[in-house]
Amino acid sequence: MxxxxxxxxxxxxxxxxxxxxxxxxxxxxxxxxxxxxxNAVNLTFVALSQQLGLDGQVFVFFVMTVAAxxxxxxxxxxxALFRHKDTVDLANINLLRG
Amino acid sequence: MAPAASPVANxxxxxxxxxxxxxxxxxxxxxxxxxxxxxxxxxxxxSIAAAFAVGLVIFAAMLRSHVExxxxxxxxxxxxxxxxxxxxxxxxxxxxxVMVLLVTGVSTLIHVFSVGYMGEDPGxxxxxxxxxxxxxxxxxxxxxxSFPVLFxxxxxxxxxxxxxIGFWFEDEQKAAAGLKAFLVNRIGDAGFLVAMFLIFxxxxxxxxxxxxxxxxQHFTPGEPLVTAIALLLFLGCIGKSAxxxxxxxxxDAMAGPTPVSALIHxxxxxxxxVFLVARAGVFFGLSPVASAVVAGIGALTALFxxxxxxxxxxxxxxxxxxxxxxxxxxxxxxxxxxxxAGIFHLATHAFFxxxxxxxxxxxxxxxxxxxxxxxSHADAQDMRNMGGLRDYLPTxxxxxxxxxxAIAGIPPLAGFFSKDEILASAFARGxxxxxxxxxxxxxxxxxxxxAFYMTRLMLYTFHGPNRTGDAExxxxxxxxxxxxxxxxxxxxxxxxxxxxxxxxxxxxxxxxHRWLEPVVGVPAALAGxxxxxxxxxxxxxxxxxxxxxTGMWLAWTRLHPEQLVPADRAPAxxxxxxxxxxxxxxxxxxxxxxxxxxxxxxxxxFWKGLDAGAIDGAGVNGSATLARTLGWLxxxxxxxxxxxxxxxxxxxxxxLLGALSR
Amino acid sequence: MQTFLFYFASLMAVLSGxLCITRRSPVASALWLVSVxxxxxxxxxLLDAHFIAAVQVLVYAGAIMVLFLFVIMLLNxxxxxxxxxxxxxxxxxxxxxxxLVVAELLVLRHVALPSAMVLPAGxxxxxxxxxxxxxxxxxxxxxxxxxxxEITSVMLLAAVIGAVVLAKRKL
Numbered sequence: 001m002x003x004x005x006x007x008x009x010x011x012x013x014x015x016x017x018x019x020x021x022x023x024x025x026x027x028x029x030x031x032x033x034x035x036x037x038x039n040a041v042n043l044t045f046v047a048l049s050q051q052l053g054l055d056g057q058v059f060v061f062f063v064m065t066v067a068a069x070x071x072x073x074x075x076x077x078x079x080a081l082f083r084h085k086d087t088v089d090l091a092n093i094n095l096l097r098g
Numbered sequence: 099m100a101p102a103a104s105p106v107a108n109x110x111x112x113x114x115x116x117x118x119x120x121x122x123x124x125x126x127x128x129x130x131x132x133x134x135x136x137x138x139x140x141x142x143x144x145s146i147a148a149a150f151a152v153g154l155v156i157f158a159a160m161l162r163s164h165v166e167x168x169x170x171x172x173x174x175x176x177x178x179x180x181x182x183x184x185x186x187x188x189x190x191x192x193x194x195x196v197m198v199l200l201v202t203g204v205s206t207l208i209h210v211f212s213v214g215y216m217g218e219d220p221g222x223x224x225x226x227x228x229x230x231x232x233x234x235x236x237x238x239x240x241x242x243x244s245f246p247v248l249f250x251x252x253x254x255x256x257x258x259x260x261x262x263i264g265f266w267f268e269d270e271q272k273a274a275a276g277l278k279a280f281l282v283n284r285i286g287d288a289g290f291l292v293a294m295f296l297i298f299x300x301x302x303x304x305x306x307x308x309x310x311x312x313x314x315q316h317f318t319p320g321e322p323l324v325t326a327i328a329l330l331l332f333l334g335c336i337g338k339s340a341x342x343x344x345x346x347x348x349x350d351a352m353a354g355p356t357p358v359s360a361l362i363h364x365x366x367x368x369x370x371x372v373f374l375v376a377r378a379g380v381f382f383g384l385s386p387v388a389s390a391v392v393a394g395i396g397a398l399t400a401l402f403x404x405x406x407x408x409x410x411x412x413x414x415x416x417x418x419x420x421x422x423x424x425x426x427x428x429x430x431x432x433x434x435x436x437x438x439a440g441i442f443h444l445a446t447h448a449f450f451x452x453x454x455x456x457x458x459x460x461x462x463x464x465x466x467x468x469x470x471x472x473x474s475h476a477d478a479q480d481m482r483n484m485g486g487l488r489d490y491l492p493t494x495x496x497x498x499x500x501x502x503x504a505i506a507g508i509p510p511l512a513g514f515f516s517k518d519e520i521l522a523s524a525f526a527r528g529x530x531x532x533x534x535x536x537x538x539x540x541x542x543x544x545x546x547x548x549a550f551y552m553t554r555l556m557l558y559t560f561h562g563p564n565r566t567g568d569a570e571x572x573x574x575x576x577x578x579x580x581x582x583x584x585x586x587x588x589x590x591x592x593x594x595x596x597x598x599x600x601x602x603x604x605x606x607x608x609x610x611h612r613w614l615e616p617v618v619g620v621p622a623a624l625a626g627x628x629x630x631x632x633x634x635x636x637x638x639x640x641x642x643x644x645x646x647x648t649g650m651w652l653a654w655t656r657l658h659p660e661q662l663v664p665a666d667r668a669p670a671x672x673x674x675x676x677x678x679x680x681x682x683x684x685x686x687x688x689x690x691x692x693x694x695x696x697x698x699x700x701x702x703x704f705w706k707g708l709d710a711g712a713i714d715g716a717g718v719n720g721s722a723t724l725a726r727t728l729g730w731l732x733x734x735x736x737x738x739x740x741x742x743x744x745x746x747x748x749x750x751x752x753x754l755l756g757a758l759s760r
Numbered sequence: 761m762q763t764f765l766f767y768f769a770s771l772m773a774v775l776s777g778x779l780c781i782t783r784r785s786p787v788a789s790a791l792w793l794v795s796v797x798x799x800x801x802x803x804x805x806l807l808d809a810h811f812i813a814a815v816q817v818l819v820y821a822g823a824i825m826v827l828f829l830f831v832i833m834l835l836n837x838x839x840x841x842x843x844x845x846x847x848x849x850x851x852x853x854x855x856x857x858x859x860l861v862v863a864e865l866l867v868l869r870h871v872a873l874p875s876a877m878v879l880p881a882g883x884x885x886x887x888x889x890x891x892x893x894x895x896x897x898x899x900x901x902x903x904x905x906x907x908x909x910e911i912t913s914v915m916l917l918a919a920v921i922g923a924v925v926l927a928k929r930k931l
Contacts, residue, residue: 002766002807004869009770009803011865013777013796018751019858020781021744023851026844028786028832030740032793035824036777039800042816046809051878054887058900060812064819065912069919071824075831076926082835083929089844094738741846748857755864 006047013040027078027088031071038067107171109156110188110241113149113198117234120145124227132223142226143209146233150202157195168307168617170243177246184304189243193441193617196610197240197373200445204365204452205233207584211456212357214580215463225265225355232258236366240373245294245304248377252290252338255367256283262362263354272353279347286337286344293330296323297381306377310620313380319624320386328381328388331374332395339371341399341429345422346685352414356459359414364421364455365448372425372444375432376614379621383435389625390533393433393524397540400426404547408554409678411665412479413458416555420505421451423544427520430541434534435625436523437618438599438611443520445610446512446595450501453588457498460577460585461559464491468570476567480665481555486564490574493582495560497589502556504592506549507646512595517545518642519599525638526628542645549649554657562659601635766806773799784845787838790828797821808884810893 017037024030042060049056082088123141127134168191177184209229216225235258239251257280264276298304300323301312317324335341340348351363362368375382375392382389400423407419424447431440464487465478476483488495504513521541528534564571576582599610630638663669671679680686773796780792797820804813832838846854888896901909 002763005766005770006803006807007869008866009774011862011869012774014865015858015862016774016777016781018748018861019854022741022748022854022857023781023846024844025741025846026786026837027740028828028837029781029789029844030744032789032828033781035793035820036780036796039797039820042812043800043803046804046807046812048873049809050807050884051873053877053879054884054896054900055904057809057812057897058905060809061815061897061901062905062908062912064815065916068819068824069916071827072923073919073926075827076923079831079835079927088835088837090740093740097736097738741850745853745857748861752857752860752864755861755868759864759867 010040010043025090109152110171112152114237116145116149117230120230128223128227138223138226147206150206153198153202184246187243188241192613194240201236201366208357208361211581211584228261262358263351275350275353282344282347283337286334289330289333293327296327317384319384325385325387328385335371339368339425340422349418352418360452360455364451369444372428376437383621383624389433393430396426396429397537400544401540404544406681407551431520434523435622438614439519442599443516446516449591449595450504453501457494460494468573471573472569481558482662482665484559485562488560491576497585500589502552515596526630546645546649549646550653553650553653565664769799769802784843786832794825811897
């Protein structure tokens with residue numbers, strides 16, 4: 001029903017996520033921007049599922065599951081990192097420097 | 099082509115094989131048992147004498163059966179590349195057999211002489227090995243059936259010349275002389291090679307017998323291409339036969355043992371150029387321009403070298419410049435299409451020049467002996483240290499005078515007939531082309547000077563008071579028989595040599611001319627013949643004899659050997675005499691104009707610039723630096739900063755989207 | 761009515777998003793993200809994805825964001841410290857990147873759907889009416905997508921174990 005506008009909103013949200021990733025140095029806030037992007041994608045799936053079938057909603061289901069798992073593991077990593085370096089500012093974390 | 103007439107054809111290979119086997123045997127002895135003088139002598143002299151005997155047998159067979167067709171004996175197929183087909187083949191015809199007899203005959207005498215001359219040298223076996231190799235290569239040169247085979251011999255004699263000039267290689271100057279000879283010859287060889295390429299390109303074959311028939315059909319007389327071929331071939335001759343501008347190696351080559359100078363740099367190797375012109379005569383006959391150039395350079399060299407010889411004090415240097423000068427005469431001969439005359443002078447010159455060199459060797463040998471007794475370090479080759487040797491070396495004295503008369507051109511000795519015929523043939527062409535009169539004038543002037551400087555040599559060496567020193571004088575003695583017998587033999591040949599080609603009107607006249615007719619007749623006909631009237635001929639003969647006598651008389655009366663001072667106390671030359679003594683500074687000019695710039699270019703441009711700078715620096719080191727820089731640039735991507743990785747990520751996404759939206 | 765709600769919710773979502781990425785405090789960012797999720801949930805309802813809307817609130821806003829807040833509290837970085845927003849250069853790059861992305865995407869939005877794939881209008885409502893809100897998603901999930909479903913469960917197990925191991929003080 002609201003296909004066109006939904007896709008536009010999705011695009012805007014996605015780009016907001018990208019901007020946030022490029023803008024922030026805090027690891028946790030970076031993660032939140034990732035979640036924002038994932039949600040934008042979910043919106044696209046759902047908007048299109050009206051015309052193309054319920055497979056879109058099933059896929060959104062999977063996306064959410066994966067997002068949950070990813071958030072858990074990612075935050076665990078950040079905790080482990082924080083214990084080492086006492087900071088979550090990504091500018092200071094460059095152990096993989098070449 | 100006649101099928102193998104047995105002794106003639108099969109003998110060809112034997113001619114080359116015998117000296118080559120001698121080389122191998124003596125070479126082995128030089129390594130394993132260098133002190134075995136007896137074996138080396140027998141092998142060394144024997145192999146050449148055997149080759150001479152084989153040559154005589156072949157010659158006799160040719161005389162008897164009147165075989166006029168050239169005989170080619172092919173041994174194996176050497177080069178088969180595309181359309182080029184060259185066989186390892188030897189050619190026996192009237193020209194090559196004359197050269198074979200000359201080379202082996204004079205070689206035998208010189209080998210015998212060497213037994214005495216080099217008897218006490220520690221490199222005895224090595225010397226005879228190289229000498230045998232030389233004869234083998236020279237025979238390949240004269241017997242070659244095609245240009246490449248001839249070239250193998252050509253290069254081989256060049257190699258042997260290098261080995262023998264620098265025989266006493268511990269002396270750096272002597273070794274350098276050998277190198278100089280080799281390098282200067284190389285320049286000529288380059289011309290020779292290009293000529294061969296041109297010949298193959300235009301005629302498709304390099305075989306002499308085929309070329310003699312093909313060339314006149316293919317080329318029109320005077321065509322630029324055939325002139326180019328002839329001139330390039332002549333460039334090879336200029337190098338090998340020491341003409342202007344590549345003669346500079348011959349005087350330096352006197353650093354080698356004197357028998358080597360006699361054999362290689364008087365009688366045989368240097369005459370290879372003249373032989374080449376005769377052998378490839380068809381090209382020269384087709385190109386009047388090239389023939390004129392040949393005669394011109396020959397005449398110029400004849401005069402130029404003679405002037406230098408006037409003021410040389412080293413006895414061998416005088417003879418060296420004399421050789422260069424006489425070679426010029428031979429080229430005048432073949433240049434004016436008188437091929438038989440040129441070969442005739444080649445033969446007579448071989449006799450008297452070999453005699454002169456061996457005689458000087460005998461003198462030097464005696465001087466060395468004398469100085470050895472008193473441990474003096476004076477120069478044994480400087481004429482200012484000699485004088486009055488007629489009392490001490492009578493046989494040498496008498497034989498050398500015979501040779502001097504011959505080279506001056508006094509009848510009835512050999513040199514008179516050959517030189518006269520050359521000058522006459524040059525004069526004959528003058529009718530309608532004044533250029534040839536100039537050639538005659540240069541040749542006549544050279545003849546005058548030849549008589550002068552040879553008389554000067556004899557005067558200073560054998561006449562007048564002795565300047566060797568009181569202590570040494572007691573030890574001056576004639577050389578042993580092994581050295582004087584060859585001198586006598588060569589003297590006999592010098593006297594009788596004229597019989598080879600007596601002028602018209604005398605019994606048995608023009609024998610060599612008729613003998614060589616089958617080979618050189620075509621080129622001579624192509625060049626067109628010129629004849630002289632009877633009266634003109636006799637006038638020219640009289641003029642020639644007059645010049646010779648005048649030269650000798652001038653030297654005899656104007657020079658005062660009693661005023662000479664031994665070399666270490668002699669005053670320096672001044673003025674024009676100095677210029678002559680310094681050989682017109684030609685070597686210094688070459689050094690400044692050619693050698694130094696070439697060295698500079700090699701060192702600075704090619705070595706430091708190209709090799710070290712461009713190839714090492716930019717190429718090798720540069721690519722390493724480039725790799726390292728690229729690698730460093732790569733490391734700049736791995737900062738470990740997540741923000742940067744995200745930025746690149748986004749860039750990639752944008753690119754993808756851009757591609758999609760098209 | 762629906763149109764108004766849709767545009768209102770969308771606008772609020774976008775505004776919340778903007779606020780989310782520009783707050784200095786991570787806690788504020790998290791809470792604004794929760795706001796985004798809620799408004800998106802409203803949009804899902806308007807798009808006939810009722811089940812998804814519910815799951816969004818339950819899982820995303822209720823579990824994931826709570827987890828985020830827990831971690832922020834745990835690491836004690838909720839207070840206002842030095843700002844973690846990049847400097848001027850970073851801001852320029854970020855805005856440029858974002859604008860480019862949105863431009864590209866808005867262009868792509870006008871691609872026509874392939875006609876073979878488009879279902880007749882009202883199909884989804886029909887299925888929802890027949891099988892119920894949950895059944896409409898559950899039936900494909902347990903029938904066609906059974907294997908991905910099982911794999912997802914294994915993945916969740918791995919995630920749980922991984923998270924526990926990573927976050928322990930001492931193994």
